[in-house]
Amino acid sequence: MEAIKIINSIxxxxxxxxxxxxxxxxxxxxxxxxNEPLHNGKTKIGTMCIQIPSEIIYAxxxxxxxxxxxxxxxxxxxxxxLTQKACPLVKATVGHFASxxxxxxxxxxxxxxxxxxxxxxxxxxxxxxxxxxxxDFPRTKExxxxxxxxxxxxKQFAVELSKFKNKKLTKSNLEVSIKKIxxxxxxxxxxxxxxxxxxxxxxxxxxFLITNAFFFDKIDSWIEAMEVLLKEMKTRVDEKxxxxxxxxxxxxxxxxxxxxxxxxxxxxxxxxxxxxxADETCSSNRMFNDMVAVDEWNLYDMIxxxxxxxxxxxxxxxxxxxxxxxxxxxxxxKNYKADAVVYQAFAGCTVYEMEQRSVxxxxxxxxxxILYIESDYSPSQQGQLSTRIEAFVESLxxxxxxxxx
Amino acid sequence: xxxxxxxxxxxNLVRFRFWFQIVAFLLIVYGxxxxxxxxxxxxxxxxxYNGDFTGGKCYLGMLQHDLKHxxxxxxxxxxxxxxxxxxxFIGWLWLLNKAWCGYVCxxxxxxxxxTAFRTKLKIRFSQYDWSSRAxxxxxxxxxxxxxxxxxxxxxxSVFGLPKLPNxxxxxxxxxxxxxxxxxxxxxxxxxxxxxxxxxxxxxMTTLGMIIVGLFxxxxxxKKRFFCYFCPMAALQYTFSKPALLKLYKDGSKCTKCGDCxxxxxxxxxxxxxxxxxxxxxxEDCTLCLKCVAACPEEGCLEANFAGKTIFESTKEGFIIxxxxxxxxxxx
Ligand code: SF4
Ligand code: SF4
Ligand code: SF4
Ligand code: SF4
Ligand code: SF4
Numbered sequence: 001m002e003a004i005k006i007i008n009s010i011x012x013x014x015x016x017x018x019x020x021x022x023x024x025x026x027x028x029x030x031x032x033x034x035n036e037p038l039h040n041g042k043t044k045i046g047t048m049c050i051q052i053p054s055e056i057i058y059a060x061x062x063x064x065x066x067x068x069x070x071x072x073x074x075x076x077x078x079x080x081x082l083t084q085k086a087c088p089l090v091k092a093t094v095g096h097f098a099s100x101x102x103x104x105x106x107x108x109x110x111x112x113x114x115x116x117x118x119x120x121x122x123x124x125x126x127x128x129x130x131x132x133x134x135x136d137f138p139r140t141k142e143x144x145x146x147x148x149x150x151x152x153x154x155k156q157f158a159v160e161l162s163k164f165k166n167k168k169l170t171k172s173n174l175e176v177s178i179k180k181i182x183x184x185x186x187x188x189x190x191x192x193x194x195x196x197x198x199x200x201x202x203x204x205x206x207x208f209l210i211t212n213a214f215f216f217d218k219i220d221s222w223i224e225a226m227e228v229l230l231k232e233m234k235t236r237v238d239e240k241x242x243x244x245x246x247x248x249x250x251x252x253x254x255x256x257x258x259x260x261x262x263x264x265x266x267x268x269x270x271x272x273x274x275x276x277x278a279d280e281t282c283s284s285n286r287m288f289n290d291m292v293a294v295d296e297w298n299l300y301d302m303i304x305x306x307x308x309x310x311x312x313x314x315x316x317x318x319x320x321x322x323x324x325x326x327x328x329x330x331x332x333x334k335n336y337k338a339d340a341v342v343y344q345a346f347a348g349c350t351v352y353e354m355e356q357r358s359v360x361x362x363x364x365x366x367x368x369x370i371l372y373i374e375s376d377y378s379p380s381q382q383g384q385l386s387t388r389i390e391a392f393v394e395s396l397x398x399x400x401x402x403x404x405x
Numbered sequence: 406x407x408x409x410x411x412x413x414x415x416x417n418l419v420r421f422r423f424w425f426q427i428v429a430f431l432l433i434v435y436g437x438x439x440x441x442x443x444x445x446x447x448x449x450x451x452x453x454y455n456g457d458f459t460g461g462k463c464y465l466g467m468l469q470h471d472l473k474h475x476x477x478x479x480x481x482x483x484x485x486x487x488x489x490x491x492x493x494f495i496g497w498l499w500l501l502n503k504a505w506c507g508y509v510c511x512x513x514x515x516x517x518x519x520t521a522f523r524t525k526l527k528i529r530f531s532q533y534d535w536s537s538r539a540x541x542x543x544x545x546x547x548x549x550x551x552x553x554x555x556x557x558x559x560x561x562s563v564f565g566l567p568k569l570p571n572x573x574x575x576x577x578x579x580x581x582x583x584x585x586x587x588x589x590x591x592x593x594x595x596x597x598x599x600x601x602x603x604x605x606x607x608x609m610t611t612l613g614m615i616i617v618g619l620f621x622x623x624x625x626x627k628k629r630f631f632c633y634f635c636p637m638a639a640l641q642y643t644f645s646k647p648a649l650l651k652l653y654k655d656g657s658k659c660t661k662c663g664d665c666x667x668x669x670x671x672x673x674x675x676x677x678x679x680x681x682x683x684x685x686x687x688e689d690c691t692l693c694l695k696c697v698a699a700c701p702e703e704g705c706l707e708a709n710f711a712g713k714t715i716f717e718s719t720k721e722g723f724i725i726x727x728x729x730x731x732x733x734x735x736x
Contacts, residue, residue, distance in 0.1 A: 298524065312663040323680075
């Protein structure tokens, strides 16, 4: 119900639909409404966060399935198992396991110890009878110790998975998978280039669908769909097709991640005649921005490069300081010529809530308007949220008009 | 962006550097053979012991020689000569800055060859931990000061101390691996010897042999092992600020991903972690530009010559260099 409602409103509420987006609409419908599995016969490796390297999973012939969940129905189940006050993302993820209604059920789950709630969730899921392996994740990223620690964790992860799959990690299979994921990421970057343009060719909610599809889709099909989409983008740009209005304020979205079908806030933003041109969230941009950079293409350096990619460039709020995230947001605003930032924090996600002040201060200093919204997965409060967002968008339009004068 | 600029930013830096270093090596080590000569004040190890073959000469050798004069002479003609020499050295340095190390120095190139050999054998490199890394930093400065003071102390009695023995007249050359290794490339192995004529000579030449051994083994284990201790690097850095070639960083674009740091043979942490400085030519930097090639952020790092960007990091360049621009095999 939730799923189809969202898909339909993305499809129908906006002008000039992109033909090649149909692949993604159908994909989500297939997986989340019709429950048709995609990976029969493959080993499915569940991951509880962004930090588990898909490169190693593909190299060992597994399929990574990211289990971060956006369903309110699962959130409600999770509420009974955890505490009402917990983060809806974690509740929904645990709820998903409790209800066991997977389209592609994971054969093993790797759970990095990122935020407190995720860390505990791993253990709770284990009690349901799933095979869960914790992957130690450090809470600082500047120190030498944390880098070494995480490199060790990744090696350990590779060993565990290699044992589970009974397959050896080699220079050639890892190199192939690094380059394949790198290629997929390069397509994302190409698409993002279009979003920098004055005439916006694609909606933010469409982008979230595309990036969220990477959680579970067959990578080859995803790549193909992206190639088709990029071709269409080019003709749309040549024909100057704009998905938003001329005066629509451009938004950078940050904070707790929009995960299908919880696109509540992004949808309201775009229904209020603003446009999300970029994001800084772990369900989207953060998955694609950094590619693995290898200096010596041998196993030892590839594994270290992979580890560093998942730690050093990560802007997750669970780390001690987070100037990197602030710098990144400002850079996105500049590059994508955005007018403002919208910061979503899930009620119960203490780390995003706590980081709010420092981000707000930094934006004020940089002269960038920002709207902070606390939200959850429930369908209520819709009206109140719309009013706030609409008022914000209006103020941005006024600001723009004044600037143009 | 013009097409040429794009081509440069997309280039395969590793290959470019490999061939550049070979050409530079040939010119420096064999250039004399075809009458190529860049003079004797080069900011790089073009060894004087390489006789007629050398395509230029190392200023460090020259400098030690120049300093071995009594005080009085510095006030006269020798003083002028010294300043002019230093001026010419600085001139060369300003042209390429520390890229003499990353692109020209035969000892640097040799170490890179040894690294390439190790990579072929699929043997992992080692790294210093951060605290050791910090501890070895002053060594090159100490060596530089010693090689400046000792010749002076041979010709003069400093603070009433007795003059040093003449056997120390080229103290750094005695222990410099260039003295033995570079002539070896022109078939002259004559520098591999231990001199028993005096105690000082014995000690210094033995030390020299040991250091050559360390050079060969060290650079197999650790990339650019010798450069961490090189007094030439220290001398270069002293005059590097006004040089024309620069490595610039725009910290606002940096994600601190550390890709540059991992590519850096000199393990320079600042290249990734410093997001406020503009000039990132640090004391150990060899201006090899590997960091620029490894950075995925548009315009975050750049090589700049006299105010003009000549090579900068771009997403496209990164993707091409990592061979991520094509679909590749599907599994
Ligand atoms: S949104 Fe916050 S609490 Fe929830 S999983 Fe992410 S970091 Fe943890
Ligand atoms: S021995 Fe070393 S310092 Fe002396 S001239 Fe040769 S290269 Fe230069
Ligand atoms: S640091 Fe010394 S040995 Fe290394 S490249 Fe530079 S001059 Fe040559
Ligand atoms: S590679 Fe570029 S973005 Fe990454 S840390 Fe280095 S300078 Fe910053
Ligand atoms: S900082 Fe960059 S240019 Fe300097 S040595 Fe390291 S990789 Fe080379």
